[in-house]
Amino acid sequence: MSQSLSLTQTRYTISEVAARTGLSQHTLRWYERIGLMPHVDRSHSGQRRFTDRDLDWLGFVGKLRATGMSVADMVRYAELVREGEHTRGERRELLERTRREVRARITELTDALAVLDYKIDMYAGTR
Amino acid sequence: MSQSLSLTQTRYTISEVAARTGLSQHTLRWYERIGLMPHVDRSHSGQRRFTDRDLDWLGFVGKLRATGMSVADMVRYAELVREGEHTRGERRELLERTRREVRARITELTDALAVLDYKIDMYAGTR
DNA sequence: TACTTGCTTGGAGTGCACTCAAGGGTTTTA
DNA sequence: TAAAACCCTTGAGTGCACTCCAAGCAAGTA
Secondary structure, three states: OOOOOOOOOOEEEEHHHHHHHHHHHHHHHHHHOOOOOOOEEEEEOOOEEOHHHHHHHHHHHHHHHHHHOHHHHHHHHHHHHHHHHHHHHHHHHHHHOOOHHHHHHHHHHHHHHHHHHHHHHHHOOOO | OOOOOOOOOOOEHHHHHHHOOOHHHHHHHHHHHOOOOOOOOOOOOEEEEEEEHHHHHHHHHOOOOOOOOOOHHHHHHHHHHHHHHHHHHHHHHHHHHHHHHHHHHHHHHHHHHHHHHHHHHHOOOOO
């Protein structure tokens, strides 16, 4: 079950990661600073070298962000992951709460969309 | 087609409007200051007296806010309404742009919801 | 080697949408 | 009528999520 060691493990600079994720370099450094990223590996001269694992994590964080979850909650989730397996229950709760909020938000947006449709119809035929 | 004059027109104080709309008194005053509300009628001593018309407008603004429209765009819409009938086209465009953004947001949230469902399933059975 | 580009840090600054404070006048209730 | 509750204005403060700055070190290219 142990991960195989790879001598050709790809490592990305911060600018590469910024380009891939759409996040700014500033935001990537900030994420690490506030604990939203595990500490990123460094080159001999101290520059960040991101792994594919980091990229996966950023992808998931991007999804959490897309849900509208606050940065504070995302940091909390990241802490729970670092703390290990015994936090699985709490992680699930956090995700379930977020899911409820997302569902409520979708309902709210759908309602607002109906009002928008109605109003736009009232403007129909206006040039 | 003229509106009939009513001697019993209901007028609401700011605290009544806050209670009805869920907005704070601060926010109501701020909305007026920035031009998101037409100027609200005043009592002889200068206190705000909101009408049912104001309440309707706040209801619509609430819907716009629920779409995630920025305050700046809502103010723009309010300006267009004040400018009269010749702005109907631009108002419709603003609403249509908002509609496109809402639809995109719903899609994004739905995608994120799928990821959340998947992750939560992975935590299933954890106590 | 000189130059350009990229990366580092800590801390300051930005934009948004409120939210509150201070100091004072007004209205309602006991 | 006096206390309590409510309302007014201007201007400052808050929380969030970035975003930028300064000063300096490192890496790649002509």
